[in-house]
Amino acid sequence: MRLNPSQQHAVEFVTGPCLVLAGAGSGKTRVITNKIAHLIRACGYQARHIAAVTFTNKAAREMRERVAQTLGRQEARGLTIATFHTLGLEIIKREYKALGMKAKFSLFDEHDQQALLKDLTEQWLEGDKDLLKQLTSAIGNWKNDLLDPAQAQAVARTERDKLFAHCYELYDTHLRACNVLDFDDLILRPTLLLQRDADARERWQNRLRYLLVDEYQDTNTSQYELVRMLVGGRARFTVVGDDDQSIYSWRGARPQNLELLQRDFPQLQVIKLEQNYRSTERILKAANILIANNPHLFEKKLFSQLGYGEALKVVTANNEDHEAERVVGELIAHHFIRKTRYRDYAILYRGNHQSRLFEKMLMQNRIPYKISGGTSFFSRPEIKDLLCYLRVLTNQDDDSAFLRVVNTPRREIGPATLQKLGEWATARNKSLFDASFDLGLSQTLTGRGLESLQRFTHWMAGIARLAESEPVPAVRDLIHGMEYESWLHETSPSPKAAEMRMKNVDQLFSWMTEMLEGSDLNEPMTLDQVVTRFTLREMMERGENDEDLDQVQLMTLHASKGLEFPYVFLVGMEEGLLPHQSSIDENNIDEERRLAYVGITRAQKELTFTLCRERRQYGETIRPEPSRFLLELPQDDLAWESVRKVVSPEARMAHGQSRVAGLREQLAKAKDRGG
Numbered sequence: 001m002r003l004n005p006s007q008q009h010a011v012e013f014v015t016g017p018c019l020v021l022a023g024a025g026s027g028k029t030r031v032i033t034n035k036i037a038h039l040i041r042a043c044g045y046q047a048r049h050i051a052a053v054t055f056t057n058k059a060a061r062e063m064r065e066r067v068a069q070t071l072g073r074q075e076a077r078g079l080t081i082a083t084f085h086t087l088g089l090e091i092i093k094r095e096y097k098a099l100g101m102k103a104k105f106s107l108f109d110e111h112d113q114q115a116l117l118k119d120l121t122e123q124w125l126e127g128d129k130d131l132l133k134q135l136t137s138a139i140g141n142w143k144n145d146l147l148d149p150a151q152a153q154a155v156a157r158t159e160r161d162k163l164f165a166h167c168y169e170l171y172d173t174h175l176r177a178c179n180v181l182d183f184d185d186l187i188l189r190p191t192l193l194l195q196r197d198a199d200a201r202e203r204w205q206n207r208l209r210y211l212l213v214d215e216y217q218d219t220n221t222s223q224y225e226l227v228r229m230l231v232g233g234r235a236r237f238t239v240v241g242d243d244d245q246s247i248y249s250w251r252g253a254r255p256q257n258l259e260l261l262q263r264d265f266p267q268l269q270v271i272k273l274e275q276n277y278r279s280t281e282r283i284l285k286a287a288n289i290l291i292a293n294n295p296h297l298f299e300k301k302l303f304s305q306l307g308y309g310e311a312l313k314v315v316t317a318n319n320e321d322h323e324a325e326r327v328v329g330e331l332i333a334h335h336f337i338r339k340t341r342y343r344d345y346a347i348l349y350r351g352n353h354q355s356r357l358f359e360k361m362l363m364q365n366r367i368p369y370k371i372s373g374g375t376s377f378f379s380r381p382e383i384k385d386l387l388c389y390l391r392v393l394t395n396q397d398d399d400s401a402f403l404r405v406v407n408t409p410r411r412e413i414g415p416a417t418l419q420k421l422g423e424w425a426t427a428r429n430k431s432l433f434d435a436s437f438d439l440g441l442s443q444t445l446t447g448r449g450l451e452s453l454q455r456f457t458h459w460m461a462g463i464a465r466l467a468e469s470e471p472v473p474a475v476r477d478l479i480h481g482m483e484y485e486s487w488l489h490e491t492s493p494s495p496k497a498a499e500m501r502m503k504n505v506d507q508l509f510s511w512m513t514e515m516l517e518g519s520d521l522n523e524p525m526t527l528d529q530v531v532t533r534f535t536l537r538e539m540m541e542r543g544e545n546d547e548d549l550d551q552v553q554l555m556t557l558h559a560s561k562g563l564e565f566p567y568v569f570l571v572g573m574e575e576g577l578l579p580h581q582s583s584i585d586e587n588n589i590d591e592e593r594r595l596a597y598v599g600i601t602r603a604q605k606e607l608t609f610t611l612c613r614e615r616r617q618y619g620e621t622i623r624p625e626p627s628r629f630l631l632e633l634p635q636d637d638l639a640w641e642s643v644r645k646v647v648s649p650e651a652r653m654a655h656g657q658s659r660v661a662g663l664r665e666q667l668a669k670a671k672d673r674g675g
């Protein structure tokens, strides 16, 4: 792969510590992948002696692919390309004895961690959510700063911090006793081990002889220390980063680690890259002007030669439904007219909760999409449950859906009953649902099991009959009659969680209603069609290796780091969302500006911002101000869509319909042309 002279220099400098400090899209990640190949091909390193660390699993996967393309799978075998956390886990797995752990340990996710902390601190915090949150982040910060409970106690100043340090001690004791690790332990434990155990340190320095770190600006203290321990005095490493893209200070990331590096490794070679190969000049100019409003540790320049490019669009929507409609509408038209792939588009947002309506619009319009990072609506357990009910409703031969719903919520239909039903049905070549109506079934099944089973299937059959003529009331009866809400309350960790889940169920119901009855954008559909649409979506969620599929990419700004897309929609450009309200309150606008910078610099060819005039928030309708970042951009390069005042619902309907008709016409034309 081609490299410019500075990149070439960064790749070929292998005799000491190396820092590549450069702006977005300047080829830092490309330097890393090329350098891996160079180390193996030209410097005699074996692949198993090289480790490259990235920030997300997605980034690690991409890097593995890029390297495999250059080197081939054979030569790349044994190479470590991992996130900090998976590298930490790898060390722990091999060093469990030195760590004083048992071979079998388990990992706690955030959920487990919260539950344990809540139990342990009941007498002090009384389950107070805010305090629990503060405690969790205090413990996280101490761990990221490599402080054990005693050290935390020593640095605690306020009464609150002293109490928190005490809780940290209880928590730590508990984890150790149960042989459990939390997320932060994956870095903390190996780092402490390498600090104190010279043998272990030597083993790892011998094993990993060259270390490369991408997105270095987001390392925190413990991660930096892990790097320092792994590279040792030999200091054979390359780290690349951009202080303007530091967006994890809330997890303890310290851009000052860039300066520390210079202090700890005086022989550090610092290389700057100045050409951006990703974005049009206009996109890059906007990004540069925005980020110039932040204070800077390092001077950086960045230019592009990819042409000036199109103006950056700003779309003002009436509300968040309209925003999703506009984005998806634009995307479809653009896709057909320009004959692009769906994977060329990304919809980026500040918070996970913003994805929902975009999902809905994409799903309704049958556009394949993929949510990275957050949980998609369709992979939530309550939605899967309900989908299985709907599958049974529309296809009584669907045995696997039947098995999922027959005892959810619990109806005392046990495994023994189901097994006998299964044998009976198989022998007669019937579906489980049909077989449950057989009179002869009482020969093999008796008592409560049979009674509950038949009560269930009769009830479902009744709903299915109603669904043939009146699907909306039928589904309403279904949700009501299955007593799902009380089941959710029994099985959810908290009343709040149960409420959230029920809200999701209601949401699915309202989407279904809209699809069954038709809307501005969609013809009415049959229940079969709606269920098939949902099921397909849910199946796609389950696909693991779908990186290659042609899907629109949805993700948070945080998750988009390091990636690039030809066409980017940056949505929710409003005060309160981006910058986020909590950062406005804490006067932490610089970090939000870096987030916006990361978002803008993901775009290669075209960038569209959207914002809403009105937005629902905690049950109220608010009228947000446009994001200050929009106002900081060079206005000559922005194309603000002329503001239309569509007020009355009739006018809005008429407008919606004519727009959709226009869109349909455009699509038909595009198709005629062979699109």
Ligand SMILES: Nc1ncnc2c1ncn2[C@@H]1O[C@H](COP(=O)(O)OP(=O)(O)OP(=O)(O)O)[C@@H](O)[C@H]1O
Pocket (backbone or CB within 6 Å): 002, 003, 004, 007, 022, 023, 024, 025, 026, 027, 028, 029, 030, 031, 242, 245, 276, 277, 278, 561, 562, 563, 564, 601
């Ligand atoms: N010398 C080059 N010639 C042509 N294309 C290049 C060159 N260097 C990098 N690129 C391309 O430019 C794009 C950006 O590169 P890369 O992702 O490595 O940048 P980066 O500095 O890591 O960006 P970020 O800061 O967003 O992580 C990629 O598509 C890459 O293939």
Ligand SMILES: [Mg+2]
Pocket (backbone or CB within 6 Å): 028, 029, 030, 214, 562
């Ligand atoms: Mg990169």
